[in-house]
Amino acid sequence: MTTLYPSAARPNHGVFVENRLRHLLAGGEATSTVLAPVPWFPSRSPRFGAWAAFASVPEVEERHGIAVHHPRYLALPGVGMLTNPPALHHALHAAALGLMRSGRTFDAVDGHYLFPDGVAAVWLARRLGLPVVLTARGSDVSLWPHRPLARRLIQGAMARADALIAVSAGLRDGLLELGAPPGKVTVLRNGVDLGLFRPPLQRESARAALGLGEEPVLLSVGLLIERKGHHHVIRALADLPGHRLLILGDGPDRASLASLAERCGVAGRVRFEGAVPHAALPRYYGAADAMVLASSREGWANVLLESMACGTPVVASPAWGSREAVAAPEAGIVLDAADPARIAEGVRRLLAAPPDRAATRAYAERFGWEQTTEGQLALFRRVLRWAA
Incomplete structure (x- = not known):
């Protein structure tokens, strides 16, 4: 129950x-x-x-x-x-x-x-x-x-x-x-369901289907509430020129987050995708270059495993479970704190030398x-x- x-x-x-x-x-x-x-x-x-x-x-x-x-x-x-x-x-x-x-x-x-x-x-x-x-x-x-x-x-x-x-x-x-x-x-x-969450057969096609170009694409996934930290990722985007952010989820903070994107001058690079059905999440994970988890509190964030199973490395806050889930370079990076400056620095560091996506998937396979x-x-x- x-x-x-x-x-x-x-x-x-x-x-x-x-x-x-x-x-x-x-x-x-x-x-x-x-x-x-x-x-x-x-x-x-x-x-x-x-x-x-x-x-x-x-x-x-x-x-x-x-x-x-x-x-x-x-x-x-x-x-x-x-x-x-x-x-x-x-x-x-x-x-x-x-x-x-x-x-x-x-x-x-x-x-x-x-x-x-x-x-x-x-x-x-x-x-x-x-x-x-x-x-x-x-x-x-x-x-x-x-x-x-x-x-x-x-x-x-x-x-x-x-x-x-x-x-x-x-x-x-x-x-x-x-x-x-x-x-x-x-x-x-x-x-993680390794059958559902898996890399796309053709990543370029997956990106094109979502209307994405060649720019680096970040994901932030979860309810649109304060503790999920989407506002930190939006602010970090201001220090990541040329990057695009897709926010997956719905909730009471949607209007305030959209307003924040406007104030930060990044509204044209932020897309609010709404509540995406669970079975449709893999196409977003597979198309992205990195998934950013900025939550202040998590027991074990499922989005980390889902992203990695699709071959996409992560930049994660130090919430409970993050260091257990992200325990190798091919998985991604765990930050010391999830503030905008550290998020931006973590994204730059990860994407400057991104891990092989097949290695990221192989890492996730230990978490069936x-x-x-x-x-x-x-x-x-x-x-x-x-x-x-």
Whole structure:
């Protein structure tokens, strides 16, 4: 269970959770029903923006052969810190009981994101008498614990969970600083779909299809929100004459980022591509010369592996997981800090002597999903033995 899961109305939302689950289930040893709650909202009118998207999420759908249920919970603006954990728990419990009455049985709860999702997942698991595994993913460890109430609830959830997963060693250290017992935390990094994300057969054609010329092309991928750092990349572009920037993603900061590009005098070299379907991302990665990750907080940024799997090296901020994912010259560069000056210098350094794209792809091939899937299965087997 998690609020970070795609739907027909929001196909890119939490796709990294779906991808990990798909690979877990592919071998046939495990089956899963997904409970992915969304806030209740009464109207689908576009004038309500993101809230209207919640109303458009179907109650039940099937994605990649997996049953996905979207129970509604009451999300109250301004007081969500207090109300979201119990509201989520109430919605999840009602949905789980309904499924169990229809004949479904469950062995464990697999919860993603510690707050409020993980807190509600632990409450649900204990109420149903099931073991629970929680996965920490980034800002649930770097951001939410700065709020005293959230910190207490997260620490309580960690103490009551049967096992914890961190998607990077850096994130594991963050969990330990919060008080997680070392023996309870397993590091299982994210992987990359090496079949989907691969270099284009003809890179020149891929660039032409996107309307790109011979100028160096940078990508910045992610939600258009402050912590993703797109504003730093736009400012860096002012010190990178002749370079073009494609920004992939949508979000509340789009207008302010466009205004920033105008003020920096680079608007003619910045293209906002909007929310690109996951399956269409490889053509952008494959056409680019470098992908820039300027995020201030990440557990393990999937965009790094996706870019490298397409043969495109990266310039990455020092967020959690970056040095684990970018650990060789052919992968790219990890910056000491993601400010505009360092980003510009890193791009110049990388593109002055770019790695062989085949070597970048070969590096990424060590990050397939097999090891993570085996680790998950081993962990769930162990947890179920403890519960027995």
